[in-house]
Amino acid sequence: MHRELELVESMDKLTTFTxxxxxxxxSGDLKDYTLRQLYYIELINKNRGISISDLARILGxxxxxxxxxxxxxxxxxxxxxxxxxRDKRFYYLELTLKGEEIIEKHxxxxxxxxxxxxxxxxPEEVDNFIDIVNKISTL
Numbered sequence: 001m002h003r004e005l006e007l008v009e010s011m012d013k014l015t016t017f018t019x020x021x022x023x024x025x026x027s028g029d030l031k032d033y034t035l036r037q038l039y040y041i042e043l044i045n046k047n048r049g050i051s052i053s054d055l056a057r058i059l060g061x062x063x064x065x066x067x068x069x070x071x072x073x074x075x076x077x078x079x080x081x082x083x084x085x086r087d088k089r090f091y092y093l094e095l096t097l098k099g100e101e102i103i104e105k106h107x108x109x110x111x112x113x114x115x116x117x118x119x120x121x122x123p124e125e126v127d128n129f130i131d132i133v134n135k136i137s138t139l
Contacts, residue, residue, distance in 0.1 A: 040079075079095060081093060
């Protein structure tokens, strides 16, 4: 029972850490954007030229849900849709210059957090942490 309580407390600490990280993401130059918007921007950055359908498939949500979010990002001039030259029914998503600036700031928050983690964990602990998170995420 004692071990279970320690595990719950550890998960609570990890949740607190995650909330601090999210708070950092939503401050400063990124305060005008939601976590969802930042996540979509990050996915589009990682998957250049992705379609709304493919983005919906990655996220496991309906295409209409992604379309609403993407249209908001288009209205904010963060994302643009480019029509395929081969198939006029198909559109690719790309970041605008403004989107590129946002992802740069977003990734800087990631880098700063990673630097802090790497200062307190040795390489073996980092490997163990990654392995543990990967195992837990399969539940």
